[in-house]
Amino acid sequence: MKLLLAEDTSDLNRAITAILQHEHYEVTSVLNGTDALRSILETPYDGIILDIMMPGLSGLEVLSELRAHRITTPVLLLTAKAEVDDRVAGLDAGADDYLTKPFAMKELLARVRSMTRRNTLFADDELHFSNLSLHAESLALAAENTVRLSKKEFELMKILILNAGRPLDADFLLSHVWKSEPEASKDTVWLYVSYLKGKLRAVSAKAEITVKRGDSCTLKEL
């Protein structure tokens, strides 16, 4: 599972990174808000940990910016004890949880587990991208026309919409869409990407999946 950590105190940053890695998370750590935002816009994460007080962009600014990009990845805010208003502002801006410094590493790990668990449950009944809509209840993919997707096609389409504009590689898709199916391979991923490419055309979607040769795919507006 991929996490982004943005914390400007380098000792604390190193300590949190080490502990998360020890728990087998794949961690990208940055020391300021600007790098955090850049990385979030480029790479899909399963969870984001943001310190509020950072040079450059603050944690709150990064949070509002990524929610404005309709990125729904769960966010845990790290706040100082006195920052009640920040905590309220953070939750209102779309944070999923917060943790007050100083905190016990055990509690940080519990909150990370909790927020990434919620992520797998996160689902709007209806997702939108360009002229497309994707309906969770009926598995319908609709633009000018409608088709009903299979369960796996639906999950793949959902993750592409949630990460629209960002390249997703086959390993990421395998571990998120086919996580409990060991027999699935990269060929499975590319076959399902081909299915969706055909279906997007068939519903006259103003969106397409572009593929970087054998490497990653991205949902883009046409």
Next chain:
Amino acid sequence: MNSIYGTHRPELERTRDFLVDQIEAIRSETKDRTGQDPIEHLLFRIKSEESMREKCIRKGLPETPESALSLIYDAIGIRVVCSFINDVYMIRDRIAALPGCRIVKEKDYIRKAKPNGYRSYHMIIQTDTGIYAEIQLRTISMDTWAALEHHMKYKKKLNGNLELLTSELKRCADELASTDLSMQTLHDLIYDEGDITP
């Protein structure tokens, strides 16, 4: 009573035969070239006297050869049922390019299905002799669906809720369309011997 088609029936039959022969020629040429038959079946008819008169009445037209041949376009009806969706468009393109025919009107209900889920490609063409014909092209699954939907429309006593059956038919249409597309993807992988990895 005189025929609604007046003395034009032989002309209708000749035009029907001409079009069917042309489509059969496209079919066998494709089969020779690719080893695959693009057409699952080909149906054709000249609209019966009774249906044509009924249609004239329904449209508020006089029951005359003029109405049947110049104001109504489906005295000749041809249905081309294909195995794969790309074959539907390939046959459409070939029909559009036939010498001695012009396209009067086309409706792509595959690209934009009717609200009930109906899918088909409709063409109205006119030959140099002035005779019109309606050609419907669709896949096997679209054909099966249309047949069932037709039965539902004309069956008086429906066992159950019409609304439920209608919405379930729409759901099936969208699932079948999805499967048609997946089958096309698989077909292309198998025949083009392409690599799955893009």
